[in-house]
Amino acid sequence: MDNIVALAKRRGFIFQSSEIYGGLNGFFDYGPLGSELKKNIRDCWWDDMVRRRDDVVGIETSIIMHPKVWEASGHVAGFTDPLVDCKVSKQRFRADQLFFAPVVVEGKTVGYVSALESENTAGELQAAAETFKRKKAIQGQLLPVQPRDMTEAQPDEVAQIPSPATGEPGSLTPPRAFNMMFETNVGAMRDASSVAYLRPETAQGMFVDFKNVVDTGRVKLPFGIAQVGKSFRNEITPRNFIFRSREFEQMEMEYFIHPEADWLACHEEWLKWCQDWLVSIGLPASHLSLHEHPKAKLAFYSRRTVDIMFRYPFGVQELWGIAARSDYDLKQHQQHSGVPQIYFDEATKQKVVPHVIEPAVGVDRILLAVLCAGYAEEEVKDEKGNVEKRTVLRLSPRIAPVKVAVLPLLKNKELLVARARELYGRLKRKYAVFYDDGGAIGRRYRRQDEIGTPWCVTIDFETIEKDGTFTLRERDSMQQKRITEAELFALLDEKVY
Numbered sequence: 001m002d003n004i005v006a007l008a009k010r011r012g013f014i015f016q017s018s019e020i021y022g023g024l025n026g027f028f029d030y031g032p033l034g035s036e037l038k039k040n041i042r043d044c045w046w047d048d049m050v051r052r053r054d055d056v057v058g059i060e061t062s063i064i065m066h067p068k069v070w071e072a073s074g075h076v077a078g079f080t081d082p083l084v085d086c087k088v089s090k091q092r093f094r095a096d097q098l099f100f101a102p103v104v105v106e107g108k109t110v111g112y113v114s115a116l117e118s119e120n121t122a123g124e125l126q127a128a129a130e131t132f133k134r135k136k137a138i139q140g141q142l143l144p145v146q147p148r149d150m151t152e153a154q155p156d157e158v159a160q161i162p163s164p165a166t167g168e169p170g171s172l173t174p175p176r177a178f179n180m181m182f183e184t185n186v187g188a189m190r191d192a193s194s195v196a197y198l199r200p201e202t203a204q205g206m207f208v209d210f211k212n213v214v215d216t217g218r219v220k221l222p223f224g225i226a227q228v229g230k231s232f233r234n235e236i237t238p239r240n241f242i243f244r245s246r247e248f249e250q251m252e253m254e255y256f257i258h259p260e261a262d263w264l265a266c267h268e269e270w271l272k273w274c275q276d277w278l279v280s281i282g283l284p285a286s287h288l289s290l291h292e293h294p295k296a297k298l299a300f301y302s303r304r305t306v307d308i309m310f311r312y313p314f315g316v317q318e319l320w321g322i323a324a325r326s327d328y329d330l331k332q333h334q335q336h337s338g339v340p341q342i343y344f345d346e347a348t349k350q351k352v353v354p355h356v357i358e359p360a361v362g363v364d365r366i367l368l369a370v371l372c373a374g375y376a377e378e379e380v381k382d383e384k385g386n387v388e389k390r391t392v393l394r395l396s397p398r399i400a401p402v403k404v405a406v407l408p409l410l411k412n413k414e415l416l417v418a419r420a421r422e423l424y425g426r427l428k429r430k431y432a433v434f435y436d437d438g439g440a441i442g443r444r445y446r447r448q449d450e451i452g453t454p455w456c457v458t459i460d461f462e463t464i465e466k467d468g469t470f471t472l473r474e475r476d477s478m479q480q481k482r483i484t485e486a487e488l489f490a491l492l493d494e495k496v497y
């Protein structure tokens with residue numbers, strides 16, 4: 001992971017926000033290559049989800065909405081994470097990410113150990129329990145630890161659990177609900193009447209505009225409303241680089257279906273669509289898995305939620321949530337606004353409140369996944385047969401920030417440069433292209449490998465003296481072949497869509 005973070009900074013993908021002021025935890029900036037990569041992910045999603053489908057339309061709603069939206073949606077009362085304070089260090093932890101276990105020797109609890117969630121929480125707790133027993137010189141058989149998280153701690157246990165910040169018990173508070181919405185004020189008055197929120201999800205925009213889209217959009221059930229945009233959550237512990245941040249971007253779609261439609265089949269279809277889409281932008285299927293939310297942990301209105309999980313270097317984590325949300329949201333808005341959220345079904349002449357299937361994904365999490373899956377360090381042979389290291393980002397041509405690099409073999413040969421500039425100009429009208437004439441050709445290839453450019457074309461003496469063909473060098477195989485300009489455009493047309 002450290003190598004990926006270092007590459008992201010070195011090559012201008014991702015910077016810490018406000019870095020010259022020491023940064024701001026949970027906020028990030030995207031540099032020249034990162035913003036291209038992010039735009040390509042967003043554009044691919046929009047093209048496949050909205051433009052290439054007949055049953056989904058797109059919208060763009062405001063980030064700050066009427067505060068009643070968030071009362072109706074349940075966010076004001078319930079968009080909370082359980083928070084635990086350490087009174088000594090003043091650090092705050094998410095209770096469901098802070099694990100503890102009693103240290104049990106010869107059937108007797110002799111103390112407690114704690115650890116923050118990691119890939120190996122149980123192993124860390126076991127090691128901490130052994131250290132605890134050794135330091136206190138307790139004799140007897142230590143039982144294997146039984147980890148629980150702080151939301152499950154009994155009141156009498158809280159005082160005995162050591163804080164991960166200090167290693168000592170006595171400073172942790174019992175968990176309390178912490179609302180993650182960022183508050184602001186709208187207008188010149190700063191009082192309770194002007195409080196508004198930065199949206200914690202884009203989805204409510206689709207519900208609140210449902211009637212507007214139905215009345216103006218010529219949509220027929222089943223149909224979807226999609227949007228891409230920023231969301232904000234005051235996460236207690238932002239972590240794992242851009243995986244969990246406080247400002248992030250979501251791509252969400254609400255697919256409205258008839259209340260009597262086969263919602264489970266529809267849910268399955270979207271689950272498959274989302275996995276296929278991730279593979280289409282280059283994520284290996286082997287890194288993806290599914291997590292079915294247990295019935296007992298589902299929100300009361302949810303019929304089923306399945307997350308598509310991705311194997312990040314820091315563990316298998318949620319990438320995309322696909323939820324069957326019944327008619328909960330539309331009914332809530334109907335009740336709170338007093339405006340019927342009704343669809344008139346021509347076929348059955350019925351007025352219905354549709355149900356919804358919601359695939360919701362974060363752009364930043366996808367971007368991190370493609371960086372993690374694509375990053376490789378390899379040993380390769382240069383032209384002279386010497387072994388050298390190359391860093392390569394295997395990004396799909398669909399999302400690579402630069403599609404092709406144009407390289408004149410020598411920078412002081414006018415004819416080569418003129419031909420290269422000409423090609424560069426023509427390619428640039430359609431694609432993100434990079435022109436590079438600096439340094440040995442092998443070095444220039446390496447620079448492109450590192451930023452994920454799928455192809456390099458070199459304009460050499462054969463180009464100007466013989467048949468006009470270029471050398472096309474492919475990033476992953478490092479194979480080279482001669483290619484005409486028409487063939488190059490055909491290749492790009494096929495692979496970049």
Ligand code: ATP
Binds near residue numbers: 201244245319321
């Ligand atoms: P988590 O359990 O990881 O907090 P969630 O279940 O609360 O996520 P949703 O509310 O379902 O997430 O949001 C939909 C998607 O938005 C997530 O699958 C994820 O890709 C993205 N997302 C949510 N929170 C964040 C965040 N803090 N930073 C980056 N992306 C996020």
